[in-house]
Amino acid sequence: MRTYRALFDAHVERWSNGLPAGDLHAPMAYLLALPAKRVRPVLTLMACELFGGDPRTALDQALAIELFHNFTLMHDDIMDAAPLRRGQPTVHARWNVNTAILSGDAMLVMAYTALGPDPNVLAVFNRHALEVCAGQQLDMDFEQRDDVGLSEYKEMIRMKTAVLLAAALRIGAIRAGAGEADQERIAGFGEGVGLAFQLRDDLLDAFGDPAVTGKEQGGDLRNGKKTWLLIRGLEVEREHGSSVLREQLAMDASERDVATMITALRELGVEQEAQAEVERLAGTALDQLHLIDPNGDRTAALRALAVSLIERAA
Amino acid sequence: MRTYRALFDAHVERWSNGLPAGDLHAPMAYLLALPAKRVRPVLTLMACELFGGDPRTALDQALAIELFHNFTLMHDDIMDAAPLRRGQPTVHARWNVNTAILSGDAMLVMAYTALGPDPNVLAVFNRHALEVCAGQQLDMDFEQRDDVGLSEYKEMIRMKTAVLLAAALRIGAIRAGAGEADQERIAGFGEGVGLAFQLRDDLLDAFGDPAVTGKEQGGDLRNGKKTWLLIRGLEVEREHGSSVLREQLAMDASERDVATMITALRELGVEQEAQAEVERLAGTALDQLHLIDPNGDRTAALRALAVSLIERAA
Numbered sequence: 001m002r003t004y005r006a007l008f009d010a011h012v013e014r015w016s017n018g019l020p021a022g023d024l025h026a027p028m029a030y031l032l033a034l035p036a037k038r039v040r041p042v043l044t045l046m047a048c049e050l051f052g053g054d055p056r057t058a059l060d061q062a063l064a065i066e067l068f069h070n071f072t073l074m075h076d077d078i079m080d081a082a083p084l085r086r087g088q089p090t091v092h093a094r095w096n097v098n099t100a101i102l103s104g105d106a107m108l109v110m111a112y113t114a115l116g117p118d119p120n121v122l123a124v125f126n127r128h129a130l131e132v133c134a135g136q137q138l139d140m141d142f143e144q145r146d147d148v149g150l151s152e153y154k155e156m157i158r159m160k161t162a163v164l165l166a167a168a169l170r171i172g173a174i175r176a177g178a179g180e181a182d183q184e185r186i187a188g189f190g191e192g193v194g195l196a197f198q199l200r201d202d203l204l205d206a207f208g209d210p211a212v213t214g215k216e217q218g219g220d221l222r223n224g225k226k227t228w229l230l231i232r233g234l235e236v237e238r239e240h241g242s243s244v245l246r247e248q249l250a251m252d253a254s255e256r257d258v259a260t261m262i263t264a265l266r267e268l269g270v271e272q273e274a275q276a277e278v279e280r281l282a283g284t285a286l287d288q289l290h291l292i293d294p295n296g297d298r299t300a301a302l303r304a305l306a307v308s309l310i311e312r313a314a
Numbered sequence: 315m316r317t318y319r320a321l322f323d324a325h326v327e328r329w330s331n332g333l334p335a336g337d338l339h340a341p342m343a344y345l346l347a348l349p350a351k352r353v354r355p356v357l358t359l360m361a362c363e364l365f366g367g368d369p370r371t372a373l374d375q376a377l378a379i380e381l382f383h384n385f386t387l388m389h390d391d392i393m394d395a396a397p398l399r400r401g402q403p404t405v406h407a408r409w410n411v412n413t414a415i416l417s418g419d420a421m422l423v424m425a426y427t428a429l430g431p432d433p434n435v436l437a438v439f440n441r442h443a444l445e446v447c448a449g450q451q452l453d454m455d456f457e458q459r460d461d462v463g464l465s466e467y468k469e470m471i472r473m474k475t476a477v478l479l480a481a482a483l484r485i486g487a488i489r490a491g492a493g494e495a496d497q498e499r500i501a502g503f504g505e506g507v508g509l510a511f512q513l514r515d516d517l518l519d520a521f522g523d524p525a526v527t528g529k530e531q532g533g534d535l536r537n538g539k540k541t542w543l544l545i546r547g548l549e550v551e552r553e554h555g556s557s558v559l560r561e562q563l564a565m566d567a568s569e570r571d572v573a574t575m576i577t578a579l580r581e582l583g584v585e586q587e588a589q590a591e592v593e594r595l596a597g598t599a600l601d602q603l604h605l606i607d608p609n610g611d612r613t614a615a616l617r618a619l620a621v622s623l624i625e626r627a628a
Contacts, residue, residue: 024451075419079412098393098454101415105389106447108419112426113440117433126427133420137338140412 004045004055008038011059012066015114027091027103028110031070034086039309040164041066044172046302047186050292053176061175064115064125065168067107072132074104079140120174128167135160148226150235154195157228162194185288189306192285196278196310202227203274204314206262212314218258224249228277229270236268282310318359318369318615322352325373326380329428341405341417342424345384348400353623354478355380358486360616361500364606367490375489378429378439379482381421386446388418393454434488442481449474462540464549468509471542476508499602503620506599510592510624516541517588518628520576526628532572538563542591543584550582596624 016032019025041062048058076082077090078100084090092100115125138156142148166187173183204213205220206229220227233245244264248256265271285306293299330346333339355376362372390396391404392414398404406414429439452470456462480501487500518527519534520543534541547559558578562570579585599620607613 022451023455024448071419075415079415101389101393102447102450102454105385105419105422106444106451108422109440109443109447112436113444117431117436119431122426122431126423129423130420130427133416133423134338137336137416137420140416141337 004042005038007055008041008045008059008062008066011063012038012041015063023095023099024103024106027074027095027099028067028070028107030094031074031085031091032066034088036086038066039305040069040168042305043165043168043190043302044175046305047169047172047178048176049172050186050298050302051173051176051178051182053172055172058172058175060114060116061121061171062168064111065164065171067111067114068125068129068132069164071104071107071111072136074100074107076136079136118174121171124167124170124174128163131159131163135163142226148231150228150231153226153228153231157198158191158195161198162191165194165197166190182292185292189285189288189292189302192281192288193306193309196281196285199228199274199278199281200310200312202229203271203278204312205229206265207271208313214314218262221248221261222253222256222258224253224256229265229274232273233265233268233270236270237264240268242268278310282306318356319352321369322355322359322373322376322380325377326352326355329377337409337413338417338420341388341409341413342381342384342421344408345388345399345405346380348402350400352380353619354383354482356619357479357482357504357616358489360619361483361486361492362490363486364500364612364616365487365490365492365496367486369486372486372489374428374430375435375485376482378425379478379485381425381428382439382443382446383478385418385421385425386450388414388421390450393450432488435485438481438484438488442477445473445477449477456540462545464542464545467540467542467545471512472505472509475512476505479508479511480504496606499606503599503602503606503616506595506602507620507623510595510599513542513588513592513595514624514626516543517585517592518626519543520579521585522627528628532576535562535575536567536570536572538567538570543579543588546587547579547582547584550584551578554582556582592624596620 012032016029019029044058044062044065045055049055073085074091077085078092078097082090083093088094090100091103095103112125115121135156135158138152139160142153142156167190169190170183170187173186178186202220205215205227206218208215208217210217216222221230224230230245230249234249237243237245242264245261248261248264286303289299289303289306290296296303326346330343333343358372358376358379359369363369387399388405391399392406392411396404397407402408404414405417409417426439429435449470449472452466453474456467456470481504483504484497484501487497492500516534519529519541520532522529522531524531530536535544538544544559544563548563551557551559556578559575562575562578600617603613603617603620604610610617
């Protein structure tokens, strides 16, 4: 894991150092230099090696995935009017909205440039890149709606988060010449890990330790954000004929009692249910790895990375 | 020309009709349905046929070029805060800025999807797509500067406008299997036409007939926009020791006397000089066509299209 990361970090640094001066490219280097886990490109390199390829032959595709991910961050931060990203000013806050739009556009073009012309790689990238956009659109649509169901929510996080992990892994596998069945398995693993990761994120918002997460406890609940927890909580409430969450949501955000909402979610069994769902998703994901590598020797690092993402406390 | 256009229109219509419902895709269909000359995709089809290909084999690449062009319009209109495009509300005005950002992003991904995996086509598209972004960045930079020179201005319009015409033609040529020398010539033709077209646009702003152009005469001059005319006008004024333009620019936009500025440009010989430059650029462009087709039989339609773009009155 540490070698993959070092390999990729050196590649990104070379790329960033080669950028021309000026406001088109400076925001790219700025965003890439913020502290980040770089999970997606590492997954590309790991998948390449898992299927017998030299991970160095997938470095450009790993870079393409990371550039694409950062392009989405640059534009999503505009759409969310977010002032901070990883504790630092977002690109549109530090420069301006126009610069963030244009630099993001150019970053997407440069992602394609790094990706290269392999038709199989391109097909995966194109399909999933469009899904990521569709996922962001659903996320924005949901803000205007009160009737979002759990299956719609899962479809949204699948498109917005999980498919890019799947694409990162599948593209690494393609670079190594993996067959279609193995590609499906490694992509299925990535999608499951991505869903579990996002659901874990929802759980941490309500039940994580703010001293560890560094975020206000229940921030999503205060904002009435339709996460897995809140959607499921409202469903269970309706079944039980209770209305604590519904009443809290009817108030202005500033008047909501987040502690009451958290207690309600716990008493409704939603915390337990969500944790069980994380484990179910993680189990399904790891089953896919088992099919690829029954002995588990060659997938130990991938398994450890998946577990660290899913069991993280922050 | 009419057949190329009909061929392409049918292709775009099929594509638009196949789009899913929802705010991610609706703005694409909306923008594509506004009246437009569709010069770029027509150029792709014409270049394909010129070099012996069936233009229908370049339809997807022509679509990619048109989608890319419309993606830039969608995002440029946000950056320019433009309320209207072709007489209709811009996407960000009709929907909102976030929708215009995201739909534009998805449109760029769909341009790549239409483009396909030919490495030569991709290389041309990637290079020129990045130049278009760099050209838009320069255009925005110039708004903040008072010392823009004529060569910088030409480089800006080359990147922002001319290279996409060159790419449209070169990609059509590649689809037909044209050699490198012919590709260079047809791209050089496109770049020359694009530069002449943009310079003609600058001329029409000041010297066109508002009844024909449908725009306020001298709108660019009123806004102090650094076009070829104004940049060159200020240069010649400095050489002559006069200062009409400089004094007008020092005023607030609302107090500028556009008629005085137009008269000054004419008296300084800038109108004539710009018109001569349009003709020089057009001549150089047509020379490239002549190299491809000394008899001129196979390039008659391309020549007619170029002349109509350069000699247009609106």
